[in-house]
Amino acid sequence: MTIAEIKRKARYLRVTPRRLRKNELIHAVQVAEGYAPCFGRSGGKCRNSDCCFIRDCMKVNLL
Numbered sequence: 001m002t003i004a005e006i007k008r009k010a011r012y013l014r015v016t017p018r019r020l021r022k023n024e025l026i027h028a029v030q031v032a033e034g035y036a037p038c039f040g041r042s043g044g045k046c047r048n049s050d051c052c053f054i055r056d057c058m059k060v061n062l063l
Contacts, residue, residue, distance in 0.1 A: 001056055009052070023060075026053055 001009075006025055007017040013032040017025055027037035030051065038046070039053050044061040046054055 001053065026056075029053075 003022055003025075006022065006029065010017045010025060010029050010032075013029060015025075015028045015032050020028065023040055026039040030037050030039060030053070033051075035048055035051055038048070039057050040060040042057060042061060044058060046057060048054065051057070
């Protein structure tokens with residue numbers, strides 16, 4: 001997901017996309033959607049298969 005797409009989603013969820021780094025903004029969106037702020041922290045084992053960031057998260061965890 002691009003940063004523009006993440007900011008659009010954040011605004012839709014009434015999360016102000018302040019000067020946050022990408023992962024911080026994703027964490028804020030995850031919390032607004034009712035998830036734990038786990039982006040990049042799952043170690044490749046995500047329990048939230050319906051999270052919109054799962055693909056990006058798995059890529060980050062492979063690095």
